[in-house]
Amino acid sequence: MRDAFSKALVELAVADPKLLLLTGDHGYALFDEFRKRCPDQYINAGIAEQNMAGMAAGLARVSFRPFVYGLAAFVPIRTIEQIKLDIAHDDLPVVLIGDGAGFVYSHLGTSHQSTEDIACTRAIPGIKVLSPADRHEMAACLDYAYATQGPVYLRIGKSNCGDVHSVPIDTLQTGRLIKLRDGRSDRPGLIATGSMVRAATDIAQPRELTVWSAPFIKPLSVDDVRTAARSCSSLVTLEEHSVLNGLGAAVTEITSEHSPTQVLRIGVPDRFSEYCGTYDYLLFEHGIDIETVARRIDDFITAA
Amino acid sequence: MTMRTAPKASKSSNRQFNPTHLRRMVLEMAYAGSTVHIACAFSIIELVSVLYRNHLNYPGNNPSAEGRDYLVLSKGHGVMAQYACMYEMGWLNDSHIQGYFADGSELKGLSDSRVPGLEVTSGSLGHGFSVGVGIAKGLQLKSNDQKVYAITGDGELNEGTIWEGALFAAHHQMDNLMLIVDKNNFQAMGTTDDVLGMGDLSAKFRSFGFETLEVDGHDEAAIDLAIHQLWDTSVGKPKALIAHTVKGKGVPFMEADNRWHYTRLDAQTFADAINSLYPKGDCY
Numbered sequence: 001m002r003d004a005f006s007k008a009l010v011e012l013a014v015a016d017p018k019l020l021l022l023t024g025d026h027g028y029a030l031f032d033e034f035r036k037r038c039p040d041q042y043i044n045a046g047i048a049e050q051n052m053a054g055m056a057a058g059l060a061r062v063s064f065r066p067f068v069y070g071l072a073a074f075v076p077i078r079t080i081e082q083i084k085l086d087i088a089h090d091d092l093p094v095v096l097i098g099d100g101a102g103f104v105y106s107h108l109g110t111s112h113q114s115t116e117d118i119a120c121t122r123a124i125p126g127i128k129v130l131s132p133a134d135r136h137e138m139a140a141c142l143d144y145a146y147a148t149q150g151p152v153y154l155r156i157g158k159s160n161c162g163d164v165h166s167v168p169i170d171t172l173q174t175g176r177l178i179k180l181r182d183g184r185s186d187r188p189g190l191i192a193t194g195s196m197v198r199a200a201t202d203i204a205q206p207r208e209l210t211v212w213s214a215p216f217i218k219p220l221s222v223d224d225v226r227t228a229a230r231s232c233s234s235l236v237t238l239e240e241h242s243v244l245n246g247l248g249a250a251v252t253e254i255t256s257e258h259s260p261t262q263v264l265r266i267g268v269p270d271r272f273s274e275y276c277g278t279y280d281y282l283l284f285e286h287g288i289d290i291e292t293v294a295r296r297i298d299d300f301i302t303a304a
Numbered sequence: 305m306t307m308r309t310a311p312k313a314s315k316s317s318n319r320q321f322n323p324t325h326l327r328r329m330v331l332e333m334a335y336a337g338s339t340v341h342i343a344c345a346f347s348i349i350e351l352v353s354v355l356y357r358n359h360l361n362y363p364g365n366n367p368s369a370e371g372r373d374y375l376v377l378s379k380g381h382g383v384m385a386q387y388a389c390m391y392e393m394g395w396l397n398d399s400h401i402q403g404y405f406a407d408g409s410e411l412k413g414l415s416d417s418r419v420p421g422l423e424v425t426s427g428s429l430g431h432g433f434s435v436g437v438g439i440a441k442g443l444q445l446k447s448n449d450q451k452v453y454a455i456t457g458d459g460e461l462n463e464g465t466i467w468e469g470a471l472f473a474a475h476h477q478m479d480n481l482m483l484i485v486d487k488n489n490f491q492a493m494g495t496t497d498d499v500l501g502m503g504d505l506s507a508k509f510r511s512f513g514f515e516t517l518e519v520d521g522h523d524e525a526a527i528d529l530a531i532h533q534l535w536d537t538s539v540g541k542p543k544a545l546i547a548h549t550v551k552g553k554g555v556p557f558m559e560a561d562n563r564w565h566y567t568r569l570d571a572q573t574f575a576d577a578i579n580s581l582y583p584k585g586d587c588y
Contacts, residue, residue: 040445043441045472046468046471046472046475048465048468048469048471048472050430050434050464050465050468051434051437051465051468051469051472053434054431054433054434054435054437054438054465054469055434055435055437055438055441055469055472056438057434057435057438058434058435058436058437058438058439058440058441058442059438059439059441059442060438061423061435061438061439061442062439062442062443062446063442064442064445081428081431082431082434085425085428085431086424086425086431086434086435089417089418089425090417090418090425
């Protein structure tokens with residue numbers, strides 16, 4: 001997925017000399033090809049993320065297309081006021097890329113983990129929030145972000161979960177869910193985003209559940225969520241993000257108004273990581289490892 | 305400290321962007337809208353007057369012209385001074401002045417970039433300068449001769465982003481960028497020395513790689529000369545003009561009295577303030 005990101009970004013930059021990549025001294029090795037092919041479009045702004053985000057607004061004001069890269073713990077979290085005031089307030093076409101979202105940096109502790117980035121960005125007016133699940137969604141999200149004439153937050157979580165799409169995606173439709181498999185209408189349907197989509201499909205297969213991927217957290221198609229709610233007995237949302245104000249919130253905001261449905265929100269509980277360990281261990285600590293999630297879904301089916 | 309002074313240029317007697325008239329307009333706005341931040345606007349009156357009259361280039365008198373120079377008011381609290389200049393540019397009309405703060409009016413109490421002529425949304429401090437550095441970087445990449453001026457307060461220099469931006473501007477040799485510090489020695493809760501002393505600003509910016517000058521921020525000719533001198537020096541270095549100003553300048557009972565950061569005018573103080581602008585009774 002990161003290769004797809006790097007490759008797609010280079011292609012966009014080669015085609016458009018106004019595309020600038022700003023990084024807060026992050027992205028070791030990730031941007032080698034970019035620096036080689038587009039050295040004049042690469043700006044390492046130093047370990048100064050807030051100034052970097054403000055500068056991106058200035059660059060966009062004079063017709064450049066800034067892509068601002070950082071770890072999600074810093075872009076968007078450390079720069080959230082610059083995103084609100086300098087970028088989103090004026091609907092500037094700045095693409096914010098938060099890498100390593102969720103528990104990717106599982107051994108490094110809270111400073112490098114990010115489970116509140118969707119919550120913070122989606123409340124800012126006008127910004128689109130994207131969360132690709134695999135390399136195909138990544139390539140499509142990057143193209144979509146580039147084509148968007150306004151601010152975009154592109155969340156990159158755990159990147160080697162495996163493909164969920166068998167072929168490339170031509171064009172992302174704004175806000176739309178992507179159905180990955182059909183399942184039984186008398187059972188819950190799963191709506192998952194980012195790193196949790198692959199887990200959702202793996203869980204769904206033996207249980208004959210419908211699965212949708214949500215590359216868009218915002219906007220999120222009301223029609224698609226309503227259709228999903230009506231085609232299943234209930235819904236389960238899955239995300240490697242806080243259960244507060246992420247995908248689960250976005251889905252339930254729609255269902256509660258348009259199609260009252262029971263929704264089980266699976267995500268990171270309202271707490272910080274207590275311990276460190278492997279990525280899989282951190283998922284386990286927060287109860288979003290595949291075994292725990294499968295058990296919760298089984299209980300949900302049984303209780304229905 | 306290098307204080308630059310020079311004989312009054314003949315242009316300073318031109319009524320256009322006349323500081324007294326600009327201050328009067330600020331008072332009229334502040335009274336109409338019952339607003340605060342009068343003293344914040346008064347300390348930068350001569351700075352914006354000189355910039356609009358002698359330096360800022362707006363092709364076709366269009367505040368959004370692509371080839372314009374950029375005035376970034378990072379200390380958004382002084383925005384009424386900029387509104388007064390924008391009125392003189394013909395971008396605002398009497399209803400903007402008399403209807404300031406009326407329900408549904410577009411001019412806010414802090415700089416808002418959605419208003420043509422204002423380049424940044426500020427008031428949350430330390431933002432405008434970074435945006436200005438980004439604009440200057442973009443213009444540098446385009447290799448054109450447009451200039452960027454960023455006005456910050458001295459209290460605003462508490463913000464870390466100022467110094468992040470200063471590092472970047474110097475590292476990238478952005479000689480199309482001029483930071484103008486409105487050094488009025490006050491911030492919201494007291495003097496800058498009492499709250500968070502900034503030390504020798506010229507020395508700080510010089511050490512960051514800026515070309516610096518200090519100037520009497522109420523001496524129009526000296527400001528004009530200093531701006532010219534800064535642009536003429538040191539290719540490859542950003543510029544910093546430390547303007548020594550008086551918060552509330554122009555109305556004696558407001559000068560260096562920080563209550564006028566917050567105080568609203570009533571009928572009496574409005575009349576007294578207007579009268580104090582015309583000590584010889586020569587009403588404008």
